[in-house]
Amino acid sequence: MAMEKTFNAAEAEARIFEAWTNSGSFRAGANAKPDAESFTIMIPPPNVTGALHMGHAFNNTLQDILIRWHRMRGFNTLWQPGQDHAGIATQLQVEKMLAAQGNAGRRELGREKFLEKVWEWKGQYGDTIVNQLKRLGCSCDWERNAFTMSGAPGAPESDQSGNFHDAVIKVFVDMYEKGLIYRGKRLVNWDPHFETAISDLEVENIEVDGHMWHFKYPLAGGETYTYIEKDEDGNIILEEERDYISIATTRPETMLGDGAVAVHPSDERYAPIVGKLCEIPVGPKEHRRLIPIIVDEYPDPTFGSGAVKITGAHDFNDYQVARRGGIPMYRLMDTRGQMRADGAPYAEEAAKAQGFAKGDAFTEATVDAINLVPEEYRGLDRFEARKRVVADIDAEGLMITIEDKKIMQPFGDRSGVVIEPMLTDQWFVDAQKVVGPALDAVREGRTKIIPESGEKTYYHWLENIEPWCISRQLWWGHQIPVWFDAEGNEYCAATEEEAQAKAGAGVALTRDPDVLDTWFSSGLWPIGTLGWPEKTPEMEKYFPTDVLITGFDILFFWVARMMMMQLAVVDQEPFHTVYLHQLVRDEKGQKMSKTKGNVIDPLEIIDEYGADALRFTNASMAAIGGVLKLSKDRIQGYRNFGTKLWNACRFAEMNGVFESHSGSTAIPTATQTVNKWIIGETARVREEVDAALEAYRFNDAANALYAFVWGKVCDWYVEFSKPLLMDGSDAEKLETQQTMGWVLGQCLVLLHPIMPYITEELWGLMGTRSKMLVHADWPNYAAADLVDAAADAEMNWAISLIEGVRSARAQMNVPVGLRIPVLQLDADDAAKTALANNETLIKRLARIEGIDSVESAPKGAITVPTAGATFALPLADIIDVDAEKARLSKVLGKLEKELGGLRGRLNNPKFVASAPEEVVEEARENLRLREEEEGQLKAALARLEEIG
Structure with missing residues (x-):
């Protein structure tokens, strides 16, 4: 049955993927040679709520290229797939679903019933992104698909196959017992909508229109000082008596929690009042708090007034100043971002707090209990409280000015509400104690980060690491395995029974309601998916893994934490290479966003152009460290590349190549110059592709294959082979058919890791095969053995002359269809032989009317030099110069x-x-x-x- 005119990707892709799956082509170890070396890639687990976007498509294309390449080379490969349970995102989706259905909400249902709904949702929608990755052609071992909540209490039978939950709980307990995990009070990003701490990665900083309010903080007791301001040359430009210090803030509602005012040690303007007290201009006058004026390196003397209010419980920079200076930190808001309504009357709390300004010792526990919100602000939303505070200060005449200002404001990426820095009790990993081995692994070269700039970022983050907040105030996730008795004593254990045994019979215990941050569980991804803590065959065979391919943005959040966790738990680096890439942007280099309307949907691209075109585009733009610009024109161009290959195979079929080739992969014996040449070129590109993939230069591999398949094979070889196929002797024809069949087959093999669908389809059409292309043997022939120097020189000479004439014609704007004369000025013997052997083709492909030998070029001719010869094009009478x-x-x-x-x-x-x-x-x-x-x-x- 003759080949179709075009490759129908929409029909073929689903059929081919099903054939791969049914034959077990992607299983771990499939196609492995005896005693083969293993090659393992762990997929960065997408959120179970996720849908395929261009970042996924790019990232997974590169992983699949490496896996398919190693599998064809006979490695014992495993591409481990799976999904992250995505605490906040999943909880949000289920709450939205319940609301849309008119059902009771999370709090009305209670924890147990709500988690049942989450598992139901996961069973119905959780495989969405898995199915989308399959459409891209990803050859993961899908039978081993993992989930970071597998084996958790309450999980349905379908999610009880793995023991990931057991691994997470064991690691927590072990680290707790080693003193690496503790509970403490620190400042965290707080999402008032979800009422939970969140990670930095879940915070989106957006520039918005805001205000900077400038207020007077009166000095205690009406004291005054001489305020002197100087210019750069030291000349006095302002001198006046003041009874206040000027403060600027973008968040007036947090003034109620101020613990101090800080100025830079070098700021001479405030030297007379350092160590003195000033009054916070908010709250009942008779109970106004006094706070000290201190020095710290943090304030910038050139910005604003140079004086900064320190609100340690509601600002990350202030928190560090407060810790350095022993300044009390007062929490002003509840979990919903409303001004606290609990506690004693304001006067009593203010009186307690007042002592700290006078140097009393304090502890975080006692300060946390103090509510410094006056009665008139209690229960107000923070932004409503801001309006009231500003109005009250202005009414008292203590406002200096309001400045319109662009400010960077943190928003929850899922809730869309403004994030509040909040001082809360959380669980932390003492990262300082586990970071050393992770740093040493990269410094000593056991793990390499590509590009090298990633290493600098890695060092910077890990050398300045803070305690890692691992608790979240959610219900969906791994519940923290710690129980408390009535006195607040902690009992950490894998099960409640073990905790009870530690506490003693009859002691009432309550489990910590919080769950673990998903970065904690996904930090165990390499060992958790391979069956640890059991000594499984998979752990023995596939760990440590080989290459991690991921985005630059999660180098710290995930990559570094996997390094720390695996080294802390099993004392091994989880991978030897980390390949980092940038965000996929649009063709202008802009970040894709729905608001800009420049989002490219990979599934729509696959529908329109096929998965192979998208994959080849991804590979071609994957320069190490490069900006990833994606355009539909580029994708269409690579779809055309697939069509070019398809048409070359159709040409081969129509010229008896499939019948003569019979699916053989043996290198043919060639006597004809053009056949010797193309065999040598095939060997060259094989070496080029292998070298590029070995060095993770995916773009170089793609570009080499593009140039070879389109240029050398589809254009030059197909054209040069036509005389032999149509007019050659039976022996010449058979040799050329066999050579063309072998060369096209090698094109399919070499292209397969990048373009798996069209190559698999053509592989099956070209002849009887012993196995599918996905398991075909990767070649290892060498250019040194297959390049014929004479044939190489002759064919490249002919191509050079054709290209030279074509280039000159294009530059001079010679009409495309016009045949022109060419003059030969001189030529050595090799050039004469090459011309004689290929003159007919040269004339046809360069649109030459005839080639005449002359001693010198006439006026109006332009020269076309080639190796060993010079030609001229007499164009004076052909174009209007x-x-x-x-x-x-x-x-x-x-x-x-x-x-x-x-x-x-x-x-x-x-x-x-x-x-x-x-x-x-x-x-x-x-x-x-x-x-x-x-x-x-x-x-x-x-x-x-x-x-x-």
Whole structure:
């Protein structure tokens, strides 16, 4: 049955993936040679709530390329798939579902019933992204699909196959007993909507219109001082008596929790009042609190007034100042972001707090109990309280000015509400105690981070690491295995029975309601998915893993934590290489977002162009450390590349290649120059692809294959083979059919890791095969053995002449269909032989009317040099030289103006320093392309000068 005219990706992809799955092609160890070395990749587990986006598509394409490449080479491969339970995201989805159905909410249902609903939701929707990854062609061992909550209490039978939950609980208990996990009070990102602590990665900082309020903090007892302000040269520009210190803030509602005012040690303006007290201008006058004026390196003397209020319980920078200076920290808000309504009347609490300003000792526990919110603000939303505070201060005449200002405000990426820094009791990993081995692993080269810039970021984060908050105030997740008695004593154990045994019979225990941060459980991903703490065959065979491919943005949140956790638990690095990539952006280098309307949906791309085109695009733009710019035009171009390969195979089929080839992978014996040449070129590209993939240069592998398949095979070899296939002797024809069949088969093998679908389809169509392409043997022939120097020189000479003539024709704007004469000025013996052997094809492909030998070129001819020969094109009577000069000069003039503007922007330090990185990169790329165009235009003009 003859091949279809085109490859129907929509029909073929589902059919081919099913065939791979049914044959067990992706199972761990499939196609492995005896005693093969293992090769393992752990998928960065997408959220169970997730849908495939371009970042997933890019990331998983690169992983699949490596897995398919190693599998074809006979490695014992495992690509471990799975999903993260995504605490906040999943809880949000289920609460939305309950609300839409009109059912009772989370609190009305209670914890147990709500978790039943979550497991039901997971069973119904949890495989969405898995099915989407399959559409991309991802060859994970899907039978081993893991889940970070498998084996958890209450999980249905379908999620009881793994023991991930047991691994997480065991690690917590072990680390707790070693003193690596503790409960304490620290400042965390607090989401008032979900009423939980969240990680930095779940905070989105957005620039918004805001205000900076400038207030007077009166000095205690009406004291005054001489305020002197000087210019850069030391000249006095302002001198006046003041009875206050000026403070600027974007969050007036937090003034109620101030513990001090800080100024820089070098700031001479405030030297007379350092150590004195000032009054917070909020609350009942008779109970106004006094706070000390202190020095610290944090305030910037050149910003605002140079004086900073320190509210340690509601600002991360202030928290560090408060800890350094022993300043009390007062929590003002409840878990919903409302001003606290609990506690004693304000006067009593203010009186307690007042003692701290006078130097009394304090503890976080006692300060946390103090509610410094006056009665009139209690229970108000924080933003409503802000309005009231500002109005009250203004009414008292203590407001200096209000400044309109752009401010960076933190928002919860899922809740969309403003995040509140909050001092709360949480569970922490004492990261300082476990970070050392993770640093040493990279410093000593046992784990390599690509690109190298990632290592600097890794060192910076880990050398300045803070305690890691691992508790979340959610219901969906691994519940913290700690129980408390009535006195607050802690009993950490894997089960309630073990905790009770530790506490003693009859002691009433209550379990901590919090759950673990998902980064804690996903930090155990490599060992947790392989069956640890059991000594499983998978642990023995596939751990440590090999390569981790992930986004630069989670280097700290996930990669570094996996390093720390695996080294702390099993004393081994989890992988030897970390390949980091940037965000996938649009074709202009801008971040994709729904608001900008520039989001590209990978599933829509697959529907329109097929998975192979998207995968090849991903590979082609995967330069190490490069900006990832995706455009539909590029994807369409690679779809056309697949069509080019398909058409070459159709040509082969119509010329008897499939019948003569019979699916053989043996290297054919060649006598014909063109066949010797293409066999050598195939060996060259095999070595180039292997070297590129070994070095994680996916773009180099893709570009080498593109140039070889489209250029060398589909264009040159197909054309050069036509005389042999159509007019050659039976022996020449058979040899060329066998060579073409082998070369096209090698194209399919080499392309398969990047374009698995179309290559698998063609592999089956080209002849009888012993196995599917997914398990075909990767070649190991060498260019040194297969390149025939004479054939190589001859064919490359012929191609060079054709390309030289084509280039000259294009530059001189010679009509495409016009056949032109060519003059041979000189030629050595090798050139003469190459011309004689290939003249018919050279004339046809370069659209040459005839080739005549002459001693010198006539006026109006342009030269085309090749190795060992010189040719000339007499164009004076063919083109209008003056018109061409005028046309090219006009284009060049316009281009030079554009270049001037681009160079001016890029030479401006302010533009380079302040413009977004993607804008600067786009300007540089634009300049490079325009300079290339300028060079081509100047070369064309120079050639026109030859003509006259």
